[in-house]
Amino acid sequence: MNADHTTASVPSVLGPIVDVCADLYRLGWAENHAGNLSYRLTDAELACFPPSDGTRGARFESPFPDLAGASFLVTAAGSPFRLLVKDPTRHTGVLTVSADGSAYTVVWGFEDGKRPTSELPAHLRGHQERGKVEPDNRVIMHCHPTNTVALTQVHELDEASMTRTLWASNSESILAIPRGIGLLPWMVCGTDHIGVESAAKLRDSSIVVWASHGVLVAGRSVQAAMGVVESVEKAAKTYLLTRGGERRPIADHQLRELAAAFGIDPPARFLP
Ligand SMILES: [Zn+2]
Incomplete structure (x- = not known):
């Protein structure tokens, strides 16, 4: 990751994620607001993020019991990858799924009222x-x-x-x-x-x-x-x-017409 992507306070696990978002943008596969990514954090990776006050979060429409307690680094809704790479603390965040899988709490990021991807x-x-x-x-x-x-x-x-x-x-x-x-x-x-x-x-x-x-x-x-x-x-x-089936190249007789019109003498091995 380039040094200007983040500040020193951003955990290193973000590096490869920011890099791939930058690649997706440059390849034209994440234009405008397109593209989103989630990464399941290990306990050690989660520990690198400062603990939150736990006041932000939301309930899921349908619960995810198999993911109870799991934490994810997720890109934010409406955040262009073009901007994400310059300000990852605003355009990404970490959330933890509740013990019953029915809701999540924001642990880190999603600054300025941002929310996880739709x-x-x-x-x-x-x-x-x-x-x-x-x-x-x-x-x-x-x-x-x-x-x-x-x-x-x-x-x-x-x-x-x-x-x-x-x-x-x-x-x-x-x-x-x-x-x-x-x-x-x-x-x-x-x-x-x-x-x-x-x-x-x-x-x-x-x-x-x-x-x-x-x-x-x-x-x-x-x-x-x-x-x-x-x-x-x-x-x-x-x-x-x-x-195949749709190509309509310039025909040989048309090439000969061009050659005649412009006084060109193409080699016979190229145009018999
Ligand atoms: Zn899409």
């Missing part, structure tokens, strides 16, 4: 369900990788078919997503419904593609989660760049 239910459901198959999972991340979103607008919306397309686009794709992708049809974002559907998909795959929107990805670290998104996005881009 996708918090989707994140917590993701942690809850992914944790059942991958106990070491720590990260749930959402972003808008451009080519992956474009793929959902031209490709058959079928999980198996899209996975095969991605695998067939790069030799290392099947290594990056050996369990394939989860795929959800278009639905309203920011709701518990998309959170429930995504969490169910995260039991089978580390990445869920939301049609015409983006991805929700899980990982043991921010680097692991980012790596999966990069691989899917690269395969999607390669597929889109090589998709």
Whole structure:
């Protein structure tokens, strides 16, 4: 992390998270207010944050009993990643889930009245369900990788078919997503419904593609989660760049017309 990202009072666990948010912004996958991230803190990492007065928090619409007592570093609602990297104490925060899983308390951050991302239910459901198959999972991340979103607008919306397309686009794709992708049809974002559907998909795959929107990805670290998104996005881009049937290049006879019009004598091996 660059020294100007934070002050000395910010715990070091924020470093890789701020870095990945900066990368997502620079890659164009977290434009405007897009993108959110949650990281499950270890007890030792939580201890690095100064204790709060416990006066801020909220109740969940539906409880998360499996996450009782767990603490998360979460990006704030409406906080552009472009600004987050310059002021993480305002645009991120730490929350702890209550002992019965029905509410959370803010431990640190979310300064100036900021609140956790509106996708918090989707994140917590993701942690809850992914944790059942991958106990070491720590990260749930959402972003808008451009080519992956474009793929959902031209490709058959079928999980198996899209996975095969991605695998067939790069030799290392099947290594990056050996369990394939989860795929959800278009639905309203920011709701518990998309959170429930995504969490169910995260039991089978580390990445869920939301049609015409983006991805929700899980990982043991921010680097692991980012790596999966990069691989899917690269395969999607390669597929889109090589998709046939629509190209209308300049025909040979048109090139000859151009050559004649401008007095060019192209070598015969290039234009018979
Ligand atoms: Zn989004």
